[in-house]
Amino acid sequence: MPHHHDPLFAIAGQNILVAGGAGGLGWPIAQELAQRGANVAIADLNEAKAASCAEALRRLGAQALATGLNVTSRASCAAACQHVVAAWGRLDGLVNASGIYRVGAALDLADQDWQNSIDINLTGSFQLARAAGALMVPQKSGSIITITSVSSHVANQNYAAYAASKAGAAHLTRVLALEWAAAGVRVNAIGPAVTPTPLAAPIIDNPTTRDAAFAKIPMQRFGTPDDLLASVVFLLADGAKFLTGQIIYVDGGRTIS
Ligand SMILES: NC(=O)c1ccc[n+]([C@@H]2O[C@H](COP(=O)([O-])OP(=O)(O)OC[C@H]3O[C@@H](n4cnc5c(N)ncnc54)[C@H](O)[C@@H]3O)[C@@H](O)[C@H]2O)c1
Structure with missing residues (x-):
């Protein structure tokens, strides 16, 4: 595969775990990392899809593996990270693009929707980052990115569960960045705006929510997965070596409107 040699953005040879790597955002991210010469582990709850994604990367000549992952399980997070170490010797990067989206008016929100949002988006971000950090801190290097x-x-109406889980994941990023800064492990987050993927189908498929979401984006379009790629690559690469604890909103201006 063609490798890019700009040292500021170089990630060739890095071993990178992409959680949710079979998903709407995770898969394009995984493909970009592989195209740039990284070794990519596709980790997903959907093991069959993870396996076919890894197989597709290998067909393109990349080093890739698939590993099952349930981010809500501490043991599963540890096993996925260990899988990378067993295959390639160390873990250099984690991109956590797993997650779920549940909405409902606060007074009516199902308890299970609240709990699953917190379990997967917040506790899952913690357990997975901690599993990666346990390997990266002793090796004194690593870059962790959570897609918040x-x-x-x-604040959006009806977003109690999702927004609380994502705000928690963002602030968690700052605490972990602080704890691991001296060890050279950087922890950052990327905050996308609405991007057509299976996760966002409930917003996009309903004209009312679609128009309302669209109207809030100053650049007057929804996101695309490739909008995120430069930020992901940069945060993994040496060019970002002094950048930690930041939430980068790649959102067409959504958070300033
Ligand atoms: N699409 C958007 O509009 C949008 C906007 C902002 C943020 N995000 C965030 O980006 C991330 C990825 O979203 P997406 O649009 O790609 O969604 P998606 O549904 O297309 O993909 C999510 C992936 O996560 C996996 N997953 C779900 N639960 C899991 C678990 N417990 N353990 C491991 N993997 C699990 C799914 O199998 C799926 O492959 C999510 O955190 C989402 O909240 C998405």
Whole structure:
């Protein structure tokens, strides 16, 4: 595969776990990392899809593996990270693009929707980052990226569960960045705006929510997965070596409107 040699953005040879790597955002991210010469582990709750994604990367000539992952399980997070170490010797990067989206008016929100949002988006971000950090801190290097959301920052009606989980994941990013800074492990987050993927189908497919979401984006379009790629690559690469604890909103201006 063609490798890019700009040292500021170089990630060739890095071993990177992409959680939710079979998903609407995770898969394009995984493909970009592989195209740039990284070794990519596709980790997902959907093991069959993870396996076919990894197989597709290998067909393109990349080093890739698939591993099952349930981010709500501490043991599963540890096993996925260990899988990378067993295959390639160390873990250099984590991109957590797993997550769920549940909405409902606060007075009516199902308890299970609240709990699953917190379990997967917040506790899952913690357990997975901690599993990666346990390997990266002793090796004194690593970059962790969590895909949070504009909902880490803005309030939308009906978003109690999602926004609370994403705001928690964003602030968690800052605490972990602080704890691991001296060890050279950087922890950042990327907050996308609405991007057509299976997760966002409930927003996009309903004209009312679609128009309302669209109207809030100053650049007057929804996001696309490739809008995130430069930020992901940069945060993993040496060019970002002094950048930690930040939430980068790649959102067409959503969080300033
Ligand atoms: N699409 C958007 O509009 C948008 C906007 C902002 C933020 N985000 C965030 O980006 C991330 C990815 O979203 P997406 O649009 O790609 O969604 P998606 O539904 O297309 O993909 C999510 C992936 O996460 C996996 N997953 C779900 N639960 C899991 C678990 N417990 N353990 C491991 N993997 C699990 C799913 O199998 C799926 O492959 C999510 O955190 C989402 O909140 C998405």
